[in-house]
Amino acid sequence: MEETNVFLGTELKLNLSIEPIGALTMDDFDFSVELYCSAKRVFIVSKDKTLRVDENNYLILVDSEVLGQGELKCKVIASVPDDDFDDSIRTEVLMFDTGIRITKNLT
8 A cells, every 4th residue: 555645734535435235335334433643642533423425435524633643544433233133233343554644744
């Protein structure tokens, strides 16, 4: 994955896309997203605070000032309907590196 460098203060528009799970699209389940460069500064956004593009794509808007400097990581927690579980919800956790590095300056 190619790394993208952005400067602190950049407003990011991140597209979260999850392939359908069986017949379920992102429209069919709740999710939350945690964005962070370090455990000290975590930006959490719920599905209702994202912008829907289509059934499999949602936008997350965040100012890099709230994240600080470093490699931007993402954790998605999805609550997928599944009747095999007692509460009819299966929790899926996805973690990945966004390929974005937030830096204060060029050096």
